[in-house]
Amino acid sequence: MLFRKYDVVVFKDNEGACRKTCFRGWHVVAIAAVILGLVAGNAHFVRYYLDYMNVQGQLQAAQKTVEEQNNQLLSLANKLRTVDKDLVRIRDFDSKLRVMINLDQDQVDTVTPVGGPETKDFSDSYLPIYRQELLARKMHNFVNQLSTDVRLEEVRQQELMRAIRENQDILASTPSIWPTEGWISSRFGYRMSPFTGRREFHKGIDISGRTGTPIYAPAKGVVTFTGVDGGYGKCVVISHGSGIITRYAHLHKYTVKKGQIVSRGELVGRMGSTGRSTGPHLHYEVRLNGVCVNPMRYILN
Ligand code: ZN
Numbered sequence: 001m002l003f004r005k006y007d008v009v010v011f012k013d014n015e016g017a018c019r020k021t022c023f024r025g026w027h028v029v030a031i032a033a034v035i036l037g038l039v040a041g042n043a044h045f046v047r048y049y050l051d052y053m054n055v056q057g058q059l060q061a062a063q064k065t066v067e068e069q070n071n072q073l074l075s076l077a078n079k080l081r082t083v084d085k086d087l088v089r090i091r092d093f094d095s096k097l098r099v100m101i102n103l104d105q106d107q108v109d110t111v112t113p114v115g116g117p118e119t120k121d122f123s124d125s126y127l128p129i130y131r132q133e134l135l136a137r138k139m140h141n142f143v144n145q146l147s148t149d150v151r152l153e154e155v156r157q158q159e160l161m162r163a164i165r166e167n168q169d170i171l172a173s174t175p176s177i178w179p180t181e182g183w184i185s186s187r188f189g190y191r192m193s194p195f196t197g198r199r200e201f202h203k204g205i206d207i208s209g210r211t212g213t214p215i216y217a218p219a220k221g222v223v224t225f226t227g228v229d230g231g232y233g234k235c236v237v238i239s240h241g242s243g244i245i246t247r248y249a250h251l252h253k254y255t256v257k258k259g260q261i262v263s264r265g266e267l268v269g270r271m272g273s274t275g276r277s278t279g280p281h282l283h284y285e286v287r288l289n290g291v292c293v294n295p296m297r298y299i300l301n
Contacts, residue, residue: 002026066132073135080142087149094153097160099297100174101167173240175218175298177264179248180271180282182209188294194278203292204247204285211252211280213271217262218246218298226254232283233275236268243290249283250275 002025011018164171186206193200217238224245225237232249236256239245248254252272256262273280286295 002029070132073132073139077135077139080139080146084142084146087146087153091149091153091156093300094156094160096297096300097164098156100176100300101160101163101170170242172264173220173242174244175240175246175286175295176300177216177218178207178299178301179218179246179284180207180209180213180215182207182213182271182282184208185281188292188296195276204249204283205295206281206283208279208281209271211270211272213280213282214267215248215251215269215271215282217264217266217268219264221246221262223256223258223260223262223268226256226258228274231276233277234269234272235275238262238268243288245287246295247283247285247287249285250277250281252280 004025006023006025008021008023009018010021184205185208186202188202188205190199191202192198219240221238221240223236224239225235227235229235229249232247234249234251234254236248236251236254237245238248248269250271250273251269252274254269256266256268262268271280271282277283284295286293286298
């Protein structure tokens with residue numbers, strides 16, 4: 001049957017002519033095989049293509065997820081950094097309070113978090129995918145450190161509250177507010193003298209403002225000096241007890257008398273430029289047992 005000869009005759013209408021084609025049985029089988037092969041190949045290709053589209057879709061979805069996770073990680077990292085900053089600020093404030101009520105004797109001008117600076121480089125804005133795991137691990141450690149710090153801070157504050165309750169009288173007479181309004185034009189410590197051009201120790205802070213700006217007592221105390229004191233110009237000194245005195249120099253005028261008891265927030269004078277001064281400012285000095293200390297340690301607001 002495969003090798004039997006078959007004839008196909010095609011008659012064309014109206015022409016009377018005809019065309020004859022002859023073939024053998026195996027021809028039909030071969031053509032059928034080719035068609036089958038093509039169909040099978042196409043089906044395979046279609047399936048492959050559908051799979052490919054599917055994987056492509058999944059890849060896009062995965063990329064989107066990774067991107068979202070990236071953004072979440074970055075935003076979390078930023079939030080953590082804010083929390084860390086807040087904690088440092090709280091701890092700083094707390095340390096100031098502790099110094100003021102003599103819970104800590106040590107200097108507190110520089111406060112570094114327990115976590116240290118190396119835990120803080122986790123939130124770079126550029127974040128390749130391969131760094132995600134590293135970042136997540138770092139953040140995890142950082143959060144652990146932060147929660148330990150917060151618990152420690154809580155304990156410290158409870159101790160502080162107890163001390164504050166026991167020392168309310170001392171607190172009322174410990175300087176704790178800005179004595180005037182203005183901007184700091186010179187800080188405590190070594191500086192170049194505006195008069196001699198040489199390095200000198202600045203015993204207080206200079207707060208510049210307009211002539212006549214009110215100056216207030218930063219705590220309860222007794223006025224121990226009013227008058228002109230050399231380079232200080234018109235000057236007021238208040239003794240707050242516990243070895244703390246505050247000095248207000250270069251005043252335009254003073255509004256208290258020697259021996260007068262003042263309370264926190266009470267007007268003591270007006271800003272001026274008397275004595276060795278280059279413009280209206282308040283030179284504010286805090287002395288502890290005769291030693292000049294950084295007045296910023298006694299400003300909480
Ligand atoms: Zn000064």
